[in-house]
Amino acid sequence: MSIAARPLFAFDNSYVRDLEGLYEPWRGRPVPAARLLALNEQLAAELGVDGDALKGPDGLAVLVGAVAPDGATPVAQAYSGHQFGGFSPRLGDGRALLLGEVLDVRGQRRDLHLKGSGRTPFARGGDGKAAIGPMLREYVIGEAMHALGIPTTRALAVVATGEDVVRETMLPGAVLSRVAASHIRVGTFEYAARQDPALVRRLADHAIARHHPHAAEAENPYLAFFAAVVDVQAALIARWMLVGFIHGVMNTDNMTISGETIDYGPCAFMDAFDPATVFSSIDHAGRYAYANQPYIAQWNLARLGETLLALLDADPDTAIAAATEVLQSFAGRYHEYLGAGMRAKLGLVDGRPEDGALIDDLLALLHAQSVDFTSFFRALSAAARGDVAPAKALFADPAAFDGWCDRWQARLSSQSTDGQTVADAMDRVNPVYIARNHLVEEALTAATGGDLQPFERLVDVLTQPFDERPGLERYAAPAPADFGCYRTFCGT
Ligand code: AMP
Numbered sequence: 001m002s003i004a005a006r007p008l009f010a011f012d013n014s015y016v017r018d019l020e021g022l023y024e025p026w027r028g029r030p031v032p033a034a035r036l037l038a039l040n041e042q043l044a045a046e047l048g049v050d051g052d053a054l055k056g057p058d059g060l061a062v063l064v065g066a067v068a069p070d071g072a073t074p075v076a077q078a079y080s081g082h083q084f085g086g087f088s089p090r091l092g093d094g095r096a097l098l099l100g101e102v103l104d105v106r107g108q109r110r111d112l113h114l115k116g117s118g119r120t121p122f123a124r125g126g127d128g129k130a131a132i133g134p135m136l137r138e139y140v141i142g143e144a145m146h147a148l149g150i151p152t153t154r155a156l157a158v159v160a161t162g163e164d165v166v167r168e169t170m171l172p173g174a175v176l177s178r179v180a181a182s183h184i185r186v187g188t189f190e191y192a193a194r195q196d197p198a199l200v201r202r203l204a205d206h207a208i209a210r211h212h213p214h215a216a217e218a219e220n221p222y223l224a225f226f227a228a229v230v231d232v233q234a235a236l237i238a239r240w241m242l243v244g245f246i247h248g249v250m251n252t253d254n255m256t257i258s259g260e261t262i263d264y265g266p267c268a269f270m271d272a273f274d275p276a277t278v279f280s281s282i283d284h285a286g287r288y289a290y291a292n293q294p295y296i297a298q299w300n301l302a303r304l305g306e307t308l309l310a311l312l313d314a315d316p317d318t319a320i321a322a323a324t325e326v327l328q329s330f331a332g333r334y335h336e337y338l339g340a341g342m343r344a345k346l347g348l349v350d351g352r353p354e355d356g357a358l359i360d361d362l363l364a365l366l367h368a369q370s371v372d373f374t375s376f377f378r379a380l381s382a383a384a385r386g387d388v389a390p391a392k393a394l395f396a397d398p399a400a401f402d403g404w405c406d407r408w409q410a411r412l413s414s415q416s417t418d419g420q421t422v423a424d425a426m427d428r429v430n431p432v433y434i435a436r437n438h439l440v441e442e443a444l445t446a447a448t449g450g451d452l453q454p455f456e457r458l459v460d461v462l463t464q465p466f467d468e469r470p471g472l473e474r475y476a477a478p479a480p481a482d483f484g485c486y487r488t489f490c491g492t
């Protein structure tokens with residue numbers, strides 16, 4: 001006998017309602033043996049979902065895409081993308097499905113999306129599958145970013161499929177379920193713009209209502225919308241830079257309109273400070289290197305602006321002038337966010353003209369001496385408390401650091417805030433624990449081999465990145481010397 005169970009998710013699917021032409025209805029497929037690898041209980045609670053129900057066979061069938069739950073309208077979303085600068089008119093979800101949207105316990109609309117759920121009409125040559133390692137990577141890095149306070153999509157669960165995926169070797173397959181403010185990307189606008197101007201307008205109206213509602217009140221709502229996206233992206237990239245995060249594939253299909261970080265493929269956190277750092281094995285030219293990220297973001301936003309021109313003004317020249325002005329505001333906005341963030345990292349409670357040089361000189365020093373970015377800023381709190389030794393010990397040539405440190409301390413003592421308060425505030429923005437590459441690799445390798453414990457431990461550590469805890473020293477330390485030159489591979 002079956003009793004009517006409460007639906008797993010209370011869906012309300014505005015994308016499908018509003019945006020016909022930007023998706024293909026599609027279904028996942030059964031998998032041989034669904035097995036839960038990771039469930040984000042805290043996120044399930046935020047979504048108002050019964051975690052225990054998700055863990056049961058019916059829940060797992062939903063989380064791999066085999067069964068569409070009540071109220072779901074699964075679709076593969078259509079989008080284009082500039083990939084490494086070249087335009088691909090038809091990318092879309094080749095191995096992913098938007099199940100629907102859920103209003104969370106705070107009333108926020110969140111996409112529920114699956115990745116690795118099988119081939120779709122956008123799959124081209126791909127197999128539609130995903131391996132355990134990259135899906136768990138997306139889980140752990142997303143949680144790390146979230147705990148750092150950086151806007152991001154988040155993993156709800158990773159479920160093993162019991163089937164092998166053919167990559168360079170055979171790998172166990174998995175499906176990731178993730179939550180996002182939406183999956184609307186710059187590439188979604190690029191796709192719409194190639195279809196029909198009315199579709200761009202519908203998409204823009206939808207995105208305004210969903211992500212930037214204040215733009216609707218502006219004299220020119222579409223221009224205000226463009227400015228809002230420029231602003232959230234400037235803020236986001238600054239946040240990445242402040243923790244040494246390198247996304248790795250900043251294609252326009254991997255840049256959201258909401259301002260959340262999305263699609264953790266060949267991403268990584270920088271260890272020794274070097275602006276030219278690239279981790280992605282496919283980024284031969286270093287297009288998406290650490291220091292290039294703000295420029296690439298602006299380049300991507302230019303592609304967004306192009307799709308909006310017809311909405312901005314009936315006169316093309318006026319439209320281009322208006323869009324250009326907004327686009328050019330990216331640099332100023334970015335530097336505001338970065339400067340404020342850097343000052344916070346250094347314990348500077350206000351902004352002064354000399355701060356720019358203090359920051360630039362520090363970064364030059366960290367670069368010249370290959371100092372670990374994360375360790376340094378955390379060690380600086382100790383210096384603010386009066387113990388310079390931990391910071392100084394990070395420099396091969398400590399004399400060079402002394403000169404900078406004297407200037408910094410003089411700057412601190414000119415503030416009225418006491419050292420302890422300053423140091424405590426620094427500790428709240430300078431993490432002890434980041435998703436260090438060797439730790440991520442260690443966890444994913446173990447998980448692929450069947451041992452989830454290192455993964456669970458790492459997620460647990462990264463969930464409280466600012467609180468130093470005894471016994472976790474190895475999670476705060478840079479990679480051992482024999483870890484070598486780190487390369488990450490695309491999340492396929
Ligand atoms: P990404 O580089 O992961 O952002 O993906 C770029 C495009 O390739 C998107 O359209 C993906 O849906 C598609 N894609 C990536 N991997 C696969 C796969 N294994 N099967 C089908 N499509 C894929």
Ligand code: MG
Binds near residue numbers: 253254263
């Ligand atoms: Mg992508």
